[in-house]
Amino acid sequence: MSGNGYGDIFAGHTRAQKRVTPQVAAERDLVVEDVATGFCGAVVGFERTYDGDFVRLEDGRSRTRLFAMREAAFLIDGSPVTLVRPVPKAASAKAARSASGSTRVEGLRARTALPSRIWVEGVHDAALVERVWGHDLRVEGVVVEHLEGLDNLGERLAEFGPGPGRRVGVLVDHLVTGSKETQLTQGLGPNVLVTGHPYIDVWEAVRPKAVGIAAWPKIPRGEDWKTGICRELGWGTTQEGWRRVYNAVESFRDLEAPLIGAVEQLVDFVTEPN
Numbered sequence: 001m002s003g004n005g006y007g008d009i010f011a012g013h014t015r016a017q018k019r020v021t022p023q024v025a026a027e028r029d030l031v032v033e034d035v036a037t038g039f040c041g042a043v044v045g046f047e048r049t050y051d052g053d054f055v056r057l058e059d060g061r062s063r064t065r066l067f068a069m070r071e072a073a074f075l076i077d078g079s080p081v082t083l084v085r086p087v088p089k090a091a092s093a094k095a096a097r098s099a100s101g102s103t104r105v106e107g108l109r110a111r112t113a114l115p116s117r118i119w120v121e122g123v124h125d126a127a128l129v130e131r132v133w134g135h136d137l138r139v140e141g142v143v144v145e146h147l148e149g150l151d152n153l154g155e156r157l158a159e160f161g162p163g164p165g166r167r168v169g170v171l172v173d174h175l176v177t178g179s180k181e182t183q184l185t186q187g188l189g190p191n192v193l194v195t196g197h198p199y200i201d202v203w204e205a206v207r208p209k210a211v212g213i214a215a216w217p218k219i220p221r222g223e224d225w226k227t228g229i230c231r232e233l234g235w236g237t238t239q240e241g242w243r244r245v246y247n248a249v250e251s252f253r254d255l256e257a258p259l260i261g262a263v264e265q266l267v268d269f270v271t272e273p274n
Contacts, residue, residue, distance in 0.1 A: 169266030
């Protein structure tokens, strides 16, 4: 008992401790629920305003909203968390590998382009190949050109004149047994290699998770595929849809395996010694 005669007024009691909410890095595609509104979506970006940091969430219907990154403002599996911006990866680790997963060559100087070429069907195919394999192709001196449609292949080959040391690799969409694409790419000679993927369009060769969807919608035959995709996903115009697809691809990990394998085959074919 203390000298004042009242004893220890805190005896038998413990001081309430403040509960600490765990911090979680808001990595892209992380699914969280906003406590205040119940809005549930995947992380797709960040914005900074005079009020602080905000995270942008996108739900399953492609609707996006901004939410302040306040303490205990979100739920993951029903438990409160505080979202924080992801810590950027070390620059040295990022520089060690290119987007295709190959070893990055620093201080690369432009080199004379090889006589051989890689041809793709359209500008979207060319843009995605450049986004992932651009570094590798510049190291090797390989130029990628688009055909503006596979129907032009025969005419372009006749103009180019493939031969030893002057090879052509062709990347084809929807290369499946019995398709028109398969019929147009047979019997082209030993200096032409055709590879491809089974998807209707190169957009579909991007992993659904990368663009924040569960799966690519099925579009009825006879309807323009890209137009149908943008309608089903609420993406607006095909130009707006393409921006979503292109910006979602950061490395080979965002692509389906058949496309990766097809491009790697072509790079090997046009760069191997005669």
